[in-house]
Amino acid sequence: MNTAVGRTYREGPLLEVKGLTISHGAIPITTSVDIVLKRGETIAIVGESGSGKSLTARAIAGILPPGMSATGAVTLDGIPLMRVSESELRKIRGFRVSMLMQDPFTMLNPLMLAGDHIDEMLRHRPEFASRAARAEEVKRRLAEVGIVDEDVARRLPFQLSGGMCQRVALAAALARDPELLIADEPSTALDVTTQAEIIKLLRRVQRERHMGLILITHNLRLAFSTCQRIYVLYAGSILELGDAAAVESQPFHPYTLGLLLSEPPVDLRVPRLPAIRGSVPRAGDVASSCAFADRCDWVKEICRTGKPPLAAREASRFTACIRQHEIQGELDALRTAAVLAAPPITRPHGETAGALVRVDLLAKTFAAKRRRPIYAVKSVSLHVMPGESVGLVGESGSGKTTLGRCLVGLETPTAGKILVNGIAAEDFGAMTKVDRALVRRTIQMVFQDPYSTLNPRHSVGRALGEALQACAGATSAATPERIASLLEEVGLSPAYAMRRPATLSGGERQRVAIARALAVKPAILVCDEPVSALDVSVQAQVLNLFRRLQVERELSYLFISHDLAVVRQITERIYVLYLGEIVEEGPTERVIENPHHPYTRRLVESIPRSALPRPPCPGDIRT
Amino acid sequence: MTGSSLMVVVMRRIAVAIPLLLVISFGVFALVHIAPGDPVRSLLGARTSDPVTLAAIRARYHLDDPLLVQYGKWLSQVIRGDLGVSIQGNQAVTSIIAGRLGVTAFLSLMSTILVLGLGILLGAVAAFRHGTWLDRLVVAFGVFGVSAPTFVTGIFLLYVFGVMLHWFPIFGPGSGFLDRAWHLTLPAIALAISVMAIVVKITRAAMIEELSRDYVMFARARGLSSRRILFAYVLRNSLIPVITAAGLIVVGIVAGAIYVEVTFSLPGLGALTIDAILKRDIPMIQGTTLLFAAFVVLTNLLVDVIYALIDPRIRFCRVAS
Amino acid sequence: MTAPAIGEARRRNQPLRVPIVILVAVLIITAVTICAVLGERIAPDSPFVQRLGVGDTLPSPAHIAGTDLLGRDVLSRVIYGARTALVGPVVVAAGAFAIATLLGLLSGYLGGLVDSVITRWVDFMLALPAPLVAIVVVGVMGGGYWTAVLVLVVLFIAPDTRIVRSAVLEQRPRPYIDAARSLGISKRRILFVHILPNIAPIILAYAVLDFGFALVNLAGLSFLGLGVEPGTPDWGRMLFENRNILFSNPVALLLPAGMIILTAVSMNLIGDWLLERFAK
């Protein structure tokens, strides 16, 4: 707070946003958002994709992308930000409000040295007129964000890790000592362990500087664990607002509850994730009703007669649900029930004979031009039994995706053995045609990115038809009936066969992708982060589908994920992959609750937990 | 570290450029043989074909040797600066080229300055005023520029500003620096328009992309001055695609110069080339083509080096991995 | 510059104005195509009939665009000229992209040796000053229009291959390709049924842009006297021939020049629009 001297503080909140409405051309993005932030306070704006949370943040800083426009009032310490000129705003940005964005790799100028990003923020100050003085200050500022290696300042962004970039960016954002920092998903693009470090750093800096902080996130757990107050944004309007602890323990809005419930807990395996049906609507489509009406289990006529206002229910608690009084009981009951644990799946451990998939000492090296080769997978052995669901957990760069791709023949390993159904399948090119077809009918893959997992030029029916036909030995053609039954199996109506991928939501696309993989009736699916790109509410639906299919089809899974909570819901056994090697293996419950390897321990500890103590053990609640 | 990796980049580019020049020179050499009819005829033009002359030509161009040997001998002559004797006027090709080089160099340089200066400026203005009428005007100019052949714009400029308005001289290259600049203004503009369109297009696209980048947004969010953002962020970063396109620009200017010199009847290398083609003066065509091609290849080489100097990602790539 | 201002400007203009421009461009191309196909029926006069006694005249009711030195009707010659103006560039764009698509698909998808051979070749071709090569080769070889078309096809293959290749490389790592591969779908089917339709808009857009370039280049060669046979009604040739009668009938020069620019502008507009609209 070294430069705060001389600033005169006005009474009242630091930031007040009133009736902020953002639109892109004629398309509304948010409708009348109100936000209040006191000095030194931390608030979170939580919402799924498309809720308008990032744009709200940008509108506050006055840097909406071209084509977007905002109306309403944003008042910072008495200054009406939306009415002052751009040159005035420039004197406020950085000095009073600063912002941190999501992707650490794109936030820094790729042609500028890391240190220069901080250096350029200091040039206006006479005491830093000399280069040497600035260099000293840059060093000090970097130290504040935990960078002690002085060499970092002299590197280019592409030479730094994501976490490093984010720290440099934070130091740059704070270089003029703002009173308010808006952090837009500051940790989302980072690895789990780095995420935790960045959030910890953010909280420390906030506390030390007594700075206002707005955290924009889709992650409820993160919001609860980091912030004092929570704004729940949905399709452009705020549905609930309140103290973090209160909202977490007793949500007043069905949507908040739904979100809380669909987020898979890491510390227990629930029998079924209570998913919210459907997907997030666009703000423009719900302009004159409760935004959540279409997905709500308690919807009544009254919910659709107008946009319900955010109304106070308790001290510092607001909800936009007009039926909150009537349904609060039901909401509470569900909240309580959610913490029930399902019985852990038990299976004789250590049995490896008759494995469906067996991998022995697998290694995969990518030769890179004029650079050192990349050792993606170093030496991995694993197996999956028939009907078994196995997790493969690791951060980016751990080699988990490469491993999965090797299994389905998309990559050819450099060394090691793969046995699928007893057939040597490490080199698809060297296999006989019959063997290759057999392996392909045994093992299929589901990919991460739902938006390009389907050929945009092919209808759903055509994609599934092709998959059915690709199944060598399939005597019957890809009839509409078979396509329809595949669709039904993943919970979609046969009418979807006519649709193009572009008209489907992410969840729907992922279902079609699963149906496509199932077309050849495989015994095992390699699922590469199949839900990580989905919204929480949709993620729950797809996870439930995976669980249902496992039961109905006796499918095996090799479930690749970075998210321990997700893995916990799906798998019986997990392998922890770190830098191309397996560092720990065991039943899911045991590994998560009692990790042996230091890396696994760090991974488990990195999962954000709420500031509140968890409700006591399930037994207590039932009584 | 940095220096040596830059050297590696330069050496690698040179390693590519040398075989390229060899292949091009072979193509140019082969013109004599590609041209329909007898090679001697091509080298003789319509000169007297008495046995003495024929023998002299066959010996001069080693026409009785195997093709590759002929090429080798030709190349060694070329390297020593001997491009043969032109059919028209029976003069050394090199001395004729030397006499014509000035106009073309002046013209190309003038329009390069126009292309880069005005092109980047227009592209930047359009990008900053993205979506406004100004932007659309610049885009329209760009589309017009790539669509309108140089010779058509040249004719129009000549008749509007030379003939109707009498603002500029209408023939001759002028003598002395200012007079020459004055005479070459219209040709340089005609030449610049089509090539400028490319620069405008690239700059505008690159700038629009830069402006929407996270780091520009982040810089704005930190309250950096618009000048700082313009120069240190947007302009510098978006110049890289412009520099990568410099090869395209050079080719455009060189090829355009041919048309412009013909349109404005300027005694430059381009007009010389066309004249040689129309008169089938093969040694002269060989000479000018080789010069143009070598110029383009060497410029590309230079561009690659500049690119490596400007983009630190290349300089640092050794450190990175 | 404030954000709302931009937003409003966009809202007002973007959805409405661009298609009108494109519509006009399409109309122009349609008109030119009609001229090319139905030349005989539309032209008010034969483009070949000479009135040596009349010579070059200014526009008159009998000859709306006047006549040229040999007393031929300029308007009819411009209408007939649509033929060489369209056919050559279409052959260039289609021919170059037919080959470039094949090369680009193979290079981008197969990678390895095939890729490095093709990319080396492309790099080499791109380092050549293409317009100069065209002038010299057509000038030295002779053969006029079709030689020029052939040379342009060859010269256009390299940049087109690069475009197709990079489009393929963009599709290559997408999961839908991986999915098709892990379903055991043949390479040929992946190339032509999966990748090709997805890069088709890019190919189409660049082919349209190629058309514009080819038109301008062919007209340029005709202007230098290296293109079509004398007597052929061709816009570039008309510029070359009628330049000397600028004072007695400027329309004989302005009309073909205008048609070249109009057609090229239209095609470039359509190409740019396709690129922005469907290929990004």
Place this chain on the structure above:
Amino acid sequence: MDKRLTRRRVMRNGLVLTAAVAVMGPLSMASPAEAGESIDSITLALPSIPERLFIPQAWSTQAGAILSLVQEGPLTFGDDLALQSALADRWERVDPTTLKYHLRSGVKFGDGSPLTADDIVATFKYHMSPGSQSLLAAFYNSVESVEATAPDEVSVKLKAPNVQFAFTPAHMAGFVFKKEQLADTKIGTAQALPLGTGPYKLVEFAPTERVVLEARDDYWGPKPVIKKITLKAIADRPARLLAMQQGEIDGAFDLAISDIEQWKKLENVDIKTAPSLGVYTLTLDHSMPPFDDIHVRRAVAYSVDRKGLVKALLKGYGEAATALNPPEMWSGVLPAEDLSAFYATLLDHNSFDLSKAKAELAQSSHPDGFDVTIPASNSDPYMIDIMQSVVENLKQIGIRASINPIDNNAWLAQYFQHEHLGMQIMAYYPDFPDAANYPYLFFSKDQATQGGMNGSNFRNDQVDASLKIANENPDRKKRADALKDVFKVADDDVAVVPIFWPDTAMAISSKYNFSGYTAFWYSVPWAIRGFGLK
């Protein structure tokens, strides 16, 4: 473009003229300009300026236009195109194969050194030496030897009698160089500007752009009126017109006749025209089908709209050709009235009549027509336009003709290759006015071979016999009768299809008088031929 390149190139290919010397031209002094007038400086435009100012290597109208002011031959042409004395104040035919030239005394080169007989001998020998590759060597093919028989006398010994050699010392082939300079390999470049005895000397030469000439005080002849002459290259025809309009130039030579109407519209500009003595003609190969058939040849002859072409391309400045020789070529051989009577007797197939053409074709052995491609030089201002018209007319009668536009060199090379001739178009301008020149070139057996001009492969013994008389016998009457005989036979047999005789034109600011503009302006010191202020 270099219009007259055609003829220059043609000549070089060697005409071996083996006839005796004919007439001795009346020797007279060039008419002096009126005294007291003086013009400081004028600027004139040429379509191009040569790369090199050295006649043996740059034999073109433009080089002539410049160098005729700097260099002179022993003889020159008068305004009536007859031979006049120049450096030789006297010349005589000692016997049918020996010519003697007596040099004028006190003639000096531009550097002040005196002219000697050795300089003339060196010049002639330079052209004759195979090593020099002179483009004008052919003019000396009939010369056996040349020597200085006295300090002021040069004797030329011919291999055989030859009437036409008399003209050689008058045109560019006779321009005398200083002996020492001929040894300089750089002669003609800016480093070594050629010296001459003419009224002007070169002071500045920017190749292909500009030449500046200054009047000499020590010229032997009439004092030059213009002190300084600048010649600029303006290749573009409209640009030349504009330069004139804007007063940037005082005149322009070598106008395209097609543009003449536009030039005439300019104010304060006089247009000078004169018959160029050139001819455009089609040749039809008599030795091969389809043109071995007289009906086919007649069909072609009927298909050429001569008058239309004169009107469209020459705007009336020229004449539709009824025979190969323009009337002016007959001067000194046949009086004008006799000539027109003779030309009137020639057959009517030189008129344009497509129905007669169709009828002739129907009678021929190719009633359904045939395919033919005619090469045409793309540097000639009229050739391609003429062919566009002819081709269109031929299509009307069923002959499928097309044009192959090629560069001038290739066009000439294939013409002289003398293979697969079929139909050709030829543009020919003479260097001197002699009635036997054209018929010898186009109708003699000697020329019906590789390197020859007889592209019709026309062979007729009677014609050859008559041509021998015309070439060797100096008697005017005998020559006239022999040539009439040649033209009659050639016309009956459609040896060639003549098209038109174009005029030559130049523009000059109406401030000035210029009375001496003739077909051979570029071979004579034009600036002292009737040039003056009005």
